[in-house]
Amino acid sequence: MHQDTEACYRAVKSKDRRFDGVFYTAVRTTGIYCRPSCPAITPKLANVTFHPSAAAAQLAGYRACKRCLPDATPGSPEWDLAADVAGRAMRLISDGIVDRDGVDGLAARLGYSTRQLNRVVSSSFGAGPLALARARRSQTARVLIETTELSFADVAFASGFASIRQFNDTVREVYAATPTELRGRRGRTSASGSIVTRIGVREPFAGTELLGFLALRAVPGIEAVDLEAGWYERSLDLPHGPGVVRIDLRDRPAGQVPCRFALADARDLAPALERTRRLLDADADPIAVDEQLGDDPRLAPLVRRRPGLRVPGHVDGFEVAVRAVLGQQVSVAGARTLAARLVDSHGRELDLAGQHQVTSLFPAADALAGIDPEEIAMPRARGRALAAMAAAVADGTVALDRSADRGEVRDSLLAVPGIGPWTADYIALRALGDPDVFLPTDLGVKHAAEHLGIDDIARHSEGWRPWRSYALIHLWSGLSGQTNKES
Known part of the structure; x- marks a missing residue:
């Protein structure tokens, strides 16, 4: 989308949160890049350029806006919709594989040569795997600086930087502030041994419904839920050790889901965040999904009842x-x-x-x-x-x-x-x-189809493409959530 200047500028003028993470706005006169919904005064069209990733904006010499924190946006919904090599690479980069195994390791996991992968990723995101990993490291570092009492040396290595000098240079370049200045601006810190942060999501976000889905299936020992307090907790098996995440799904700021992580090794913050994002379906575009599914008069009442319903992912x-x-x-x-x-x-x-x-x-x-x-x-x-x-x-x-x-x-x-x-x-x-899975033989789906008066649910579901997974969750959640044969 970043190549359609007029469409991008319209989104920026309207402060449309749906496009946060889909593209980034760089302002020549200030030298900063922002998310499309940044509350600052809209710059003139002649003064902006649009980039497909935060890393691309950083490579072009721009630093992150201190007001809208553009590196904390949801990811692009296209990553899951297309599920092409570039999108899969971005998921693995966010999981920290470049820091652990290098670009060669990433290429091997995807079945590409390093040269091919660099070409594919750069053409999609305006930056190669190393630059994308650097942008992720800077975001991880900011979270650790602002939410923990770790020393800056520990933050540097936990974030994946090779040296303290590289850490200091990158933080100053990306955020136009030193690590000391970032820590001085923070509000409250986390409880001892924990990291508190927020995952960006597009609104509407049906957090209560997601909590109910997870609660119904919670396995004692590895999962815990408090429906009254509105939180879900589970264990995480991470590359450097175990972890636990607690997610607040009921009382939350608009566009964000608060999370608290306890990690055996702070280097696992990036993979812990990425796997929690998968669980929350954080990168979905709920308005696009609801608009298409709501056009079906049979499904429309369910969509209106639960706007922003997510497909619950998983951490493992x-x-x-x-x-x-x-x-x-x-x-x-x-x-x-x-x-x-x-x-x-x-x-x-x-x-x-x-x-x-x-x-x-x-x-x-x-x-x-x-x-x-x-x-x-x-x-x-x-x-x-x-x-x-x-x-x-x-x-x-x-x-x-x-x-x-x-x-x-x-x-x-x-x-x-x-x-x-x-x-x-x-x-x-x-x-x-x-996003386009459908289970026509599922018992719950059959019951829902009968209730909605749909004779051939498999054929009828073709009109729900490419969002049939969301239609499936609507059927389970709205009509027969406890009768389907799934775990």
Whole structure:
């Protein structure tokens, strides 16, 4: 969109929050870049340029606006809609893979050469993987500076910088302020051992409905919910150690979701944030979704009742896959009970200081790959499917981290004995962030179709493309949320 100057400028003049994260506005006269909804006086068209990423604006010599914090915006909804190589690369960069494995490691995960990947990513985002990773590091550093008591040296290395000098230079360049000045401007700090921040979302955001969906499926040990207080908590298995996130989904500022992280290693803040964003479906464009689904007179009442409904994602693709297998042919409550038993018998103790309601990490893929199906209180065929799927994830045959093409992932899942279309598509819905999944054979969907007077739900759903995943959540949430056979 950044190439359509007139459309971008109209969005800037209207302060339209929908375009935050879709493009960035750079102002020549001030040398800063902003989000489209920045409350400052709209600059003249002749004085602005538009960029597809914060990194592209930084490469052009602009620094971040101190008023609107453009690096804290939602991501582009196109990343999930297209799910092309550039979008998948951006997800992995946000997860910190460049800091851990370098650009070569990122390219290997995506199946591209380093030169090809640089060309593809630069053409989409106006900056290569290294520049995008640098922009992410600067955002992580700002969060740590403003919300923790960590020394600046610890902040530098936790954010992924190679040296304190590089950290200082980047912070001054991006924010036009020293680390000391950033820390001096902060408000309250976090509780000891925790990091408090906010994840940007586009409004409307149906946080209460998302909380209800997660509460219905919460597995004791790895998840906890307080519906009255409006929070959801869960454990995180991160690259450098365990973590816990608590998300406030009810009482929140407009356009933001408050989160509190407890991490064994501060270097895991970036992946913890990215995985929480996936859980929240933070980059969705709810207005575009609701406008299209609301055009269907059968679905319109559900859309009006729950504007901004999100597709609940997940923090761990493997966990989704296991719970999908456990949920085959059983109720939500039954699947939750089976998952709790699996966590109790094969989960890992959460060794993390602080007060948390969660106590365990979900079992690792290699641990479940060697499980004896006879040990699991479920039909043998389903137990064998669980072990086979775990083995496929453990050996890399199936990639559930959003690095691979969705069609290829679906094919690899269907090749696993005991994994059928419903299970593969449910995994795509929650683990891969596919916005256009539909489950016409699901019991809850059939009940909803009957209630709405739709005879052929599979054919009727074609009119909901490319947002059928959101239509599916509307059907489950609005009519038969407790009867579908999913976990």
